[in-house]
Amino acid sequence: MAEVLVYVDHVDGAVRKPTLELLTLARRIGEPVAVALGSGAEATAPTLAEHGAVKVLTHDAAEYADYLVVPKVDALQAAYEAVSPAAVLVPSSAEGKEIAARLAVRIGSGIITDATDLEAGDEGPVATQSAFAASFTTKSRVAKGTPVITVKPNSAAVEAAPAAGAVEALAVSFSEKATGTKVTARTPRESTGRPELTEAAIVVSGGRGVNGAENFSIIENLADSLGAAVGASRAAVDAGWYPHTNQVGQTGKSVSPQLYIASGISGAIQHRAGMQTSKTIVAINKDAEAPIFDLVDYGVVGDLFEVVPQLTEEIKTRKG
DSSP states (O other), X not given: OOEEEEEOOEETTEEOHHHHHHHHHHHHHSEEEEEEESTTTGGGHHHHHHTTOSEEXXXXXXXXXXXXXXXXXXXXXXXXXXXXXXXXXXXXXXXHHHHHHHHHHHHXXXXXXXXXXXXXXXXXXXXXXXXXXXXXXXXXXXXSSSOEEEEOTTSSOXXXXXXXXXXXXXXXXXXXXXXXXXXXXXXXOOOOSSOXXXXXXXXXXXXXXXXXXXXXXXXXXXXXXXXXEEEEOHHHHHTTSSXXXXXXXXXXXXXXXXXXXXXXXXXXXXXXXXXXXXXXEEEEESOTXXXXXXXXXXXXXXXXXXXXXXXXXXXXXXXX
């Protein structure tokens, strides 16, 4: 069976959930070979093996932390040349898509971004994507070279499938461009204790209807009762009510959780583009004609300041 390269997104050896989802998808089209880079790369092996990686190619060097993107592209290209895979899968983060795009250019291959599903085809992997602000679903495949595909988080269930997970050192020679952009300082982001927005299984978002930064505590309380991430519409972010890092939409982050709750969000096309692939969508809005109701699975026409606190209390009660 052909091998499939999977780029590993990890933090000091702790593998992030989107990578485990990629391993599930990779097993549909071949044998997963994971590529783990940087500090803690070897520590990822047990987790990767538990989820189906037949091999784990590792390499650690200061360049991965000290410089932006290109060292990782150099390493992934080295893995590509060593393995000659049937496909290369990368998580659809901002960095992941840049890595994938640069790799595709280097190896002369086509690229598919933000896939939401993957299946084997007679002429290569077939990817499912959402198009035109998620108004349409398309199936496509790469017609030239080795497919390079980025996959959105929450596109597949994580499945354990123990494999050998043999660790092999990857030989990497960095290009001259690898040290072109240096990281001069880092400021750790304050942890809220909530899930990462793009990876969360549940997202609770607030919009213009929240009517002020001081009222976002209502949204946060609901999110915390569900163990959810907090999102915001562009209107709320532009008004300074919530950080830009939490913006959901065309100019923010794309999310695809199992459950998306939109409170006080009208449903402009720009917002819909970032959340319309959510599995179940619930909207709370006092305007019965709001466009958001055109795409929801469940809608509540009512004042969010009455509905959301009641919902939060009911959830807390049911959880005991």
